[in-house]
Structure formats: C-alpha cells, structure tokens
Amino acid sequence: xxxxxxxxTYEVCIIGSGAAGGTAAKVLTEGGLTxxxxxxxxxxxxxxxxxxHVWPYDLPHRGGDIAGRARRELNDEFMAPNGAWEIEGExxxxxxxxxxxxxxxxxxxxxxxxxxxxxxxxxxxxxxxxSHDGMxxxxxxxxxxVAPYYDKVESYIGVFGTRENIPSAPDGIFLxxxxxxxxxxxxxxxxxHLNILCIPSRLAILTKPLNGxxxxxxxxxxxxxxxxxxxxxxxxxxxxxxxKTGRLTLITGAMARExxxxxxxxxxxxxxxxxxxxxxxxxxARAFIVAASACESARLLLNSRSTLFPDGLxxxxxxxxxxxxxxxxxxxxxxxxxxxxxxxxxxDGVGGMHMYxxxxxxxRRNDFLRGYHTEFGGGRxxxxxxxxxxxxxxxxxxxISLKRECKKKYGTYIxxxxxxxxxxxxxxxxxxxxTAVDQWGIPVLRFYWKWSDNEIKMAKDMQDTYRAIVExxxxxxIPSTLENAAHPHGIADGGVIIHEVGTARMGERPKTSAVNxxxxxxxxxxxxxxxxxxxxxxxxxxxxxxxxALTWRACDYLLDEAKxxxxxx
Amino acid sequence: MTFSRRDILxxxxxxxxxxxxxxxxxxxxAQYAHRMVKAEKAAADTxxxxxxxxxxxxxKTLQSLCNTVIPADEESKGAVEAGAPEFIDxxxxxxxxxxxxxxxxxxxxxxxxxxxYGKVYLDCxxxxxxxxxxxxxxxxxxxxxxxxxxGIEFFSFLRKLTADGFFTSEIGIDYLGYIGNTYLQEFxxxxxxxxx
Numbered sequence: 021x022x023x024x025x026x027x028x029t030y031e032v033c034i035i036g037s038g039a040a041g042g043t044a045a046k047v048l049t050e051g052g053l054t055x056x057x058x059x060x061x062x063x064x065x066x067x068x069x070x071x072x073h074v075w076p077y078d079l080p081h082r083g084g085d086i087a088g089r090a091r092r093e094l095n096d097e098f099m100a101p102n103g104a105w106e107i108e109g110e111x112x113x114x115x116x117x118x119x120x121x122x123x124x125x126x127x128x129x130x131x132x133x134x135x136x137x138x139x140x141x142x143x144x145x146x147x148x149x150x151s152h153d154g155m156x157x158x159x160x161x162x163x164x165x166v167a168p169y170y171d172k173v174e175s176y177i178g179v180f181g182t183r184e185n186i187p188s189a190p191d192g193i194f195l196x197x198x199x200x201x202x203x204x205x206x207x208x209x210x211x212x213h214l215n216i217l218c219i220p221s222r223l224a225i226l227t228k229p230l231n232g233x234x235x236x237x238x239x240x241x242x243x244x245x246x247x248x249x250x251x252x253x254x255x256x257x258x259x260x261x262x263x264k265t266g267r268l269t270l271i272t273g274a275m276a277r278e279x280x281x282x283x284x285x286x287x288x289x290x291x292x293x294x295x296x297x298x299x300x301x302x303x304x305a306r307a308f309i310v311a312a313s314a315c316e317s318a319r320l321l322l323n324s325r326s327t328l329f330p331d332g333l334x335x336x337x338x339x340x341x342x343x344x345x346x347x348x349x350x351x352x353x354x355x356x357x358x359x360x361x362x363x364x365x366x367x368d369g370v371g372g373m374h375m376y377x378x379x380x381x382x383x384r385r386n387d388f389l390r391g392y393h394t395e396f397g398g399g400r401x402x403x404x405x406x407x408x409x410x411x412x413x414x415x416x417x418x419x420i421s422l423k424r425e426c427k428k429k430y431g432t433y434i435x436x437x438x439x440x441x442x443x444x445x446x447x448x449x450x451x452x453x454x455t456a457v458d459q460w461g462i463p464v465l466r467f468y469w470k471w472s473d474n475e476i477k478m479a480k481d482m483q484d485t486y487r488a489i490v491e492x493x494x495x496x497x498i499p500s501t502l503e504n505a506a507h508p509h510g511i512a513d514g515g516v517i518i519h520e521v522g523t524a525r526m527g528e529r530p531k532t533s534a535v536n537x538x539x540x541x542x543x544x545x546x547x548x549x550x551x552x553x554x555x556x557x558x559x560x561x562x563x564x565x566x567x568x569a570l571t572w573r574a575c576d577y578l579l580d581e582a583k584x585x586x587x588x589x
Numbered sequence: 590m591t592f593s594r595r596d597i598l599x600x601x602x603x604x605x606x607x608x609x610x611x612x613x614x615x616x617x618x619a620q621y622a623h624r625m626v627k628a629e630k631a632a633a634d635t636x637x638x639x640x641x642x643x644x645x646x647x648x649k650t651l652q653s654l655c656n657t658v659i660p661a662d663e664e665s666k667g668a669v670e671a672g673a674p675e676f677i678d679x680x681x682x683x684x685x686x687x688x689x690x691x692x693x694x695x696x697x698x699x700x701x702x703x704x705x706y707g708k709v710y711l712d713c714x715x716x717x718x719x720x721x722x723x724x725x726x727x728x729x730x731x732x733x734x735x736x737x738x739x740g741i742e743f744f745s746f747l748r749k750l751t752a753d754g755f756f757t758s759e760i761g762i763d764y765l766g767y768i769g770n771t772y773l774q775e776f777x778x779x780x781x782x783x784x785x
Contacts, residue, residue: 200779
C-alpha cells in the first residue's frame with residue numbers, strides 16, 4: 021500500500037496530547053514553532069462528552085454501564101470519556117506470573133481528562149535518592165533545576181494549597197485551599213493527636229479565576245470532566261492556547277507506529293495509522309517529542325527498529341522498557357459513628373480531597389526506605405451503584421431495618437489510600453511481545469511485575485498507620501479488602517495506581533540511560549521523551565506536575581537550540 | 590425538607606429577578622423542585638414496564654422481592670417505586686452471569702417453595718414467604734442447612750442490586766439526604782461534628 025505523505029515539514033512533531041504533549045504544544049507554539057500534535061484518540065467536546073451534573077437516575081444503567089460492567093469500577097458511565105483499563109482491539113499482555121494493569125486514555129488531553137488533579141512537587145531529596153540512601157540512582161538534575169518550571173506550571177494551571185515549609189513536600193505557588201469537609205476535620209484532629217502531618221491538599225483545581233478559566237463550583241465531579249474548565253486538563257488548558265497561535269496542527273485518530281530515521285541517524289518522520297481509514301501516513305518534522313505516556317512511549321521507541329538502531333530508538337543502552345515503576349498503593353478505611361448524627365449538608369467540595377497527609381517520617385529511620393503520602397476521602401457523596409455492597413453483606417436481612425441501617429451509615433465511612441515510592445527493580449519492565457499485535461498491526465507490550473520487600477514493608481506501615489488514625493478518631497478500622505497472599509498488606513497490583521514511569525530514564529551516561537537531563541535522547545539529538553518515561557525514580561509525589569515541569573524545561577531548551585539553528589534534520 | 594412546592598417556585602422566580610445564577614440556597618431549592626416535578630411526572634406515568642429479560646411471572650416475583658428488600662415506610666417510598674426492578678431487569682438482560690444468579694435464583698426460590706409449601710413463592714402465604722426469606726437472608730444459616738447455599742447467594746446479590754436501584758434513584762437520594770451536585774460560589778465547609 022502506498023504511504024500517504026504530508027508534504028509539509030513541521031518544526032516539531034509531538035506524539036501524545038496529555039500532560040506532556042499538551043504542555044509541549046503550548047510552550048513550543050507560543051515560542052514560535054510550527055507543531056504537529058498526534059493523538060491516538062478523538063477530540064473532546066466538553067458540552068457533548070462530559071457528564072457533569074448528570075444524576076445516576078438520568079441514565080438507565082445508573083452509571084453501572086451495559087451489563088453492570090462499570091459497577092464499582094473506576095471508569096463508570098460518568099467518567100470523562102475514553103479512559104479504560106482495556107481498549108478493544110488494542111491489547112497488552114502480562115507475562116506469566118506477573119500482573120500489571122494499564123489504564124490508557126485515547127482522547128485529546130489523554131489521562132489529564134481523568135486524573136485526580138493531585139499536583140505535588142518532588143522534594144530536593146527525591147532527585148538524589150542514591151546519594152541519600154544508596155539505592156537506585158540519582159537524577160542528573162536537581163530540585164533547583166526544576167523549581168522554576170514548577171513555578172511556571174503552577175502559575176499557569178492553578179494549584180491550591182498552603183505554604184507549610186515541610187521538607188518532604190515543597191511549597192509551590194498556591195491558590196487558597198477550600199475549607200475542610202467533615203471527614204477531613206475528623207482525620208486532621210486524629211493526625212494532630214498522633215503527630216502525623218495533615219495539611220490542605222494541593223490540587224490543580226481553581227479556587228479563584230485564573231488565566232481565563234473560572235473558579236470551581238464545588239460539585240465534586242472533576243473526574244467527569246469540567247465544562248467550565250475549572251480543573252486542569254491538557255485538552256482545556258494547554259491545547260486551546262496552542263491552537264490560538266495558529267501554529268498547531270492537531271491530528272486525531274493517529275496511532276503512532278514507528279519513528280523513521282534518516283541516514284544521518286536523526287528522526288525524519290513519524291509513521292502512523294490513521295484510525296479512520298486504516299491507512300498509513302507520515303508526518304515530517306525537524307524534531308520530535310515522544311509524549312505518549314511512559315509505556316506507550318517505550319513501545320513506540322522499541323518498535324522503531326532500523327539498521328542504525330536494531331534494538332529500537334534511543335535504546336543503545338538497552339534501558340528502554342526497564343526501570344518501570346508504579347506507585348505503592350495500599351488502601352484501608354474506617355467507620356466513624358460520630359458522622360451518623362451529622363445533619364444533612366452539602367459535602368461535595370472539589371473533585372478530590374481538601375486535605376492530605378504528606379510524608380511525615382522523613383526525619384527518622386523506618387522499616388523501609390523512602391516514603392509515602394496519604395490521600396483520603398469519604399462522607400456524604402452522591403450515591404453510586406455498588407456503594408452499598410459491603411454494607412448489605414454486613415447488615416444482611418431485608419426490609420425496613422436494612423433500609424434504615426443504610427441511611428444511618430450513609431456518609432460515615434472514610435477511605436485512606438497510601439501512595440508511596442517504589443524502588444525500581446529488575447523484575448519490573450515491559451518489552452515488545454514476540455507474537456501479538458494490536459488491530460493496527462502494531463506489536464504490543466508485555467509486562468513483567470514483582471514488588472520487592474521494601475514496597476511490602478511500606479504497605480504494612482500504611483495499614484498500621486491507618487488503623488492508628490481511625491482508632492484515635494473513635495472509628496472502627498476496616499483493613500484493606502484486597503489483603504491476600506498475592507497482595508500482602510493490601511498492596512495493589514502493578515499499574516493500578518496509574519503512575520507508570522521510568523521506561524526511558526534520564527541520566528548523564530548514555531550507557532545507563534536513554535535521555536539526558538533535558539529529556540533529549542543520547543543517541544538521537546532531535547528526539548525528546550518528556551513524559552513519565554524519563555523519570556529516574558518515582559517519588560511518592562503523583563507524577564503529573566513533574567511531567568509538565570520537565571516538559572516545559574525540555575521545550576525551553578529545544579526553543580533555545582532552535583534559535584541557535586540546532587533543531588535537527 | 591419542609592418547603593412547599595409553592596415556596597420553592599417562588600424562591601426560584603425571585604432568584605431569576607435578582608439576576609443571580611450562583612446562589613447556594615435557591616439552587617438547592619431549584620434542584621429539589623426539579624426532582625419534585627420529575628417525581629410527579631413519574632407518578633403520573635404508570636404504564637406497565639415490559640421486562641427485557643424476566644418472564645412475566647419472574648418479573649412479578651422480582652418486584653415482590655425488591656419491595657421486601659427495601660419497602661416503603663413513613664419516610665419514603667420503596668425500591669419498586671424507585672425503579673429497582675426495571676434497573677435490575679435491564680442489567681440482567683445484558684449480563685449472562687446475572688441471568689444465572691438472578692434468573693436461576695428466582696427459579697430456585699420457586700422450586701424450594703414448591704418443595705416446602707407446595708406452591709411457588711408468590712402464591713405462598715405471607716408467613717411462608719417470610720420463613721424462606723429469613724433462611725436465605727443470612728449467611729450464618731448455611732451452617733445449619735447446606736441446601737440454602739444457592740438461595741443465600743441469590744438473595745445476597747439481589748439485595749445489592751436492589752440497594753443500587755433504590756439509593757441511586759431520586760427517592761433514594763432524597764431519603765439519604767444527599768445535598769449537592771450543584772453550583773456553589775464557595776464551599777461552606779463542615780457544620781459542627783458531634784463528639785463520638
């Protein structure tokens with residue numbers, strides 16, 4: 021079949037339109053460059069696609085979706101569109117004995133449509149872990165290198181929080197936080213009693229109007245997508261300013277297959293499948309930013325084999341796909357009888373926690389290395405299908421007694437979720453499956469996964485801590501329901517926390533890393549990998565804010581290189 | 590809620606006159622009015638629902654069971670009025686596992702009632718219905734009678750889906766006292782929490 025070529029050569033082609041790709045599109049187009057932005061999914065129209073303010077009874081399946089398949093699942097019918105654990109026709113494989121789950125979003129804005137909006141800075145020590153405790157590797161850059169870009173990102177996207185001066189949780193440029201909910205006042209009081217830090221959370225949700233976006237209206241539905249763009253998504257806050265420059269060409273339904281290398285070893289084009297027609301097309305550019313999400317980016321690099329680069333692009337070190345990390349997750353909960361007597365009141369707030377527990381044991385020796393933070397939520401939320409499963413099993417029976425018990429217990433539960441740093445290990449990686457392809461004919465990923473002892477000890481500490489917090493507040497502790505031989509102390513399977521990073525890590529040495537401190541491939545100077553793939557470690561800070569800061573920094577570098585005439589092919 | 594419909598509509602028209610679209614109280618009133626109008630419409634619309642999966646007899650049994658799991662009381666209507674049977678039938682029509690658990694479960698219930706009382710569940714006397722439900726409504730009964738396993742499994746799942754159908758309905762959401770899914774200018778925070 022003849023490959024259709026776009027005759028134009030863009031200055032930069034970006035693959036992926038999420039946190040990294042959207043940021044790159046904004047910074048580069050505003051910097052004066054012409055950009056082609058490829059996205060594997062469709063565009064998103066908030067008015068048409070977002071289910072904000074829809075009641076469960078407005079939908080025949082009440083949010084549980086066809087056959088109840090989204091019952092108690094993350095991606096229920098209300099969630100922003102096109103985010104899923106499984107995508108029809110685009111499989112991935114877990115190796116025997118490994119269990120890895122991969123949440124992907126095929127839509128403009130990627131997973132920033134769905135994310136929890138938790139926007140935490142990595143701490144200075146998080147960049148220098150090996151120097152600190154001897155495990156893993158240091159980043160080639162420091163907090164001071166990234167801090168100005170954290171400032172830029174926060175100032176632009178809007179993050180609420182408070183200045184606290186906590187070493188493990190650096191302050192940023194913050195909008196005022198919302199007032200605590202009842203559930204949060206209870207946990208805060210308990211944490212104060214136990215000397216555990218509990219502070220206003222830091223979420224990319226506007227509590228004041230900013231850069232043309234209105235403030236939050238407190239419906240608690242950020243995950244559905246926000247029609248007023250009061251929370252951050254790339255689709256609503258990064259792509260529109262890029263489009264306004266007139267220099268952005270957004271190509272949707274474009275499934276990148278391979279980066280094509282010229283004789284001089286530089287990337288000249290990306291070859292993609294146009295999903296609408298099934299035809300193969302190419303976009304030519306002078307530089308490329310791979311920002312398809314850590315694992316999807318690794319897949320694209322590994323699938324870009326050539327005579328010059330037989331093991332895949334940017335992979336002379338062999339690290340691509342390796343050092344795969346997720347976040348250590350272990351959840352627990354509590355029942356709080358004092359909440360039974362709360363008068364009915366609006367508990368919605370923003371779409372996420374108003375307070376959280378940053379890592380507080382940074383000043384002492386623990387049973388494990390590194391740290392975790394704690395997210396929590398609960399209370400009088402909008403009822404969803406599946407919410408009463410556990411209570412039904414506990415109360416049993418039927419009739420008015422069951423009905424009244426459900427009402428009495430409504431809003432009395434708080435869930436606590438530990439989110440901790442995983443140290444990369446040799447058993448966690450992805451590679452190209454030797455036989456399977458997706459419906460576009462593109463070889464798929466195979467995942468390997470095994471937690472090490474450090475993570476399991478951390479999960480134990482989470483459970484112990486949550487028991488103490490719940491009991492100190494006069495509640496009844498509910499341990500992780502996941503706890504079993506495969507999930508000691510309730511540790512979640514790899515990928516479940518949706519913080520995959522590390523598959524094309526940065527470093528000073530081309531022998532042990534794929535990209536340099538500016539996310540530029542050691543092997544291919546006109547190629548940048550700016551999403552979570554470039555992470556050296558996966559601190560207990562949700563990666564999105566750092567992805568945006570690193571991307572912004574890489575793009576400033578790229579703009580500078582372009583000015584010097586070093587852009588590439 | 591103690592607002593009358595007239596009070597609410599009045600407060601709405603006053604809000605509109607004042608030109609504000611983001612006030613807390615009137616919007617909660619608006620929300621309440623919206624639901625009240627919908628509930629009235631639903632009450633007027635009493636046409637029979639044609640089940641997609643269950644036979645006429647099985648669907649009647651399902652309705653009866655839903656009504657028993659979450660009945661009306663002086664505070665609110667029950668699961669049937671909240672649309673739980675329709676919701677359960679829709680999901681079951683699309684899910685083979687649900688078909689076995691619920692479709693097969695209703696058959697099991699009728700078979701068991703026939704063995705015990707000589708008639709299907711719906712034809713049993715109220716005390717017979719209560720007797721069998723009291724057996725399958727508690728897991729602990731499995732210890733004394735292992736033949737109840739299938740019934741307990743069925744009833745446990747039905748209880749969850751009935752709760753789904755009820756608590757995600759307008760009736761159920763009002764019954765719980767959820768207030769929200771609206772537009773606020775400021776989040777008011779927490780009223781005082783009683784001591785444990």
